[in-house]
Amino acid sequence: MARWTGEWLPGTGDGAQSTDEGGSRWPGERLGLPESGVGSAASGGSRLLGLIVDLVIAALVTAIFVRPDLQDPVAMQHFNLWSGGVWAVISVVSAGFFGFTPGMGVVGVRVARLDGGTLVGPLRALVRAVLTFVLIPAAVRNADGRSWLDRLTGTVVIRLR
Template structure:
């Protein structure tokens, strides 16, 4: 059954056995360049952008809760600085600093509120955000029809 359906546990050998052409770089099947602007964002840049957004969210929440620690209020501020900028501008403040942005796979200009909200919720769950395919797209990108690219 695993041979027929394949699995994320099967690894690269499952792709070779499936008869699908192998990619030479991440994003090739999507028609993206190998390097430079418009190519799939590397893991390090994505992590830097995410960490910067978390720090910013904690600082913003801390402004409203000082002298107490922000606690769960930082989750609300993180959701706001994640959903709204991605929906309307395609990047969060941390992504802007890291030089990456979110684009729709179908070529539309705006990510939009529903897709940005779905990405945010799935990122908060964390597991969908760290399981990637050969295109460098995690589950939250695949389910929302987006990809994270270099600027």
Template structure:
């Protein structure tokens, strides 16, 4: 009676049990586990951490002995946008065996989707607000999803 928001997100999902998916990505036709299933949040976060660390190291190699400062954002932008546009992965995603795919099944994510995903990830909030399918705002806006390899 007091509202499911007091009990947390699980209570809200339990109230709508007839519409709630049994696993992340079920409503999108994704398998429950294995290749092609929705990538776990932990892998996505680790891939992001690998990418920002790599960007900082590459930038530091060009700016040493001074700290890389904001130049590492440019490095992160490049190592995120270019490979995702054409191959659907960043170096961190390759390491953690996940990739970005378009919902419509097209083979390339494309430059505009990769740029929008990168900018929205930089803003943080669109990248950390998830739905029951495991898709964040930046995935829904660009009509992409992150899958296991």
């Protein structure tokens, strides 16, 4: 099998993992993250809930300026486009400069750089937002709980509490 599948498919690794079954004992162990509590790898459920909260916030902010009309498909398309743009701005600015979006803050997770940098930065946050919009790279995660967008940007989503 191709080498890149070693981290994504069980039983295809290079044998350098730390347990009998060929994988790490908990998500984030290979990255030096604790098993649980503050600083451990965030679950997929908390990441998804944070995204949903961010999307709701973006829709509410958009509704202040653009009137949604459920009976008019053209008006809803216009509303959804603006809402997506608001979501992108909220995601890039807040994750880039603060390390978490409002939704991430609500569920208690944040984005951390693996190289020890203090800020995620706008470029990494923009790449994360674009790949989240595509959805598949954000949904497929490896044994460490990192999605493709985390791997591409050198980040990991960790718990705050």
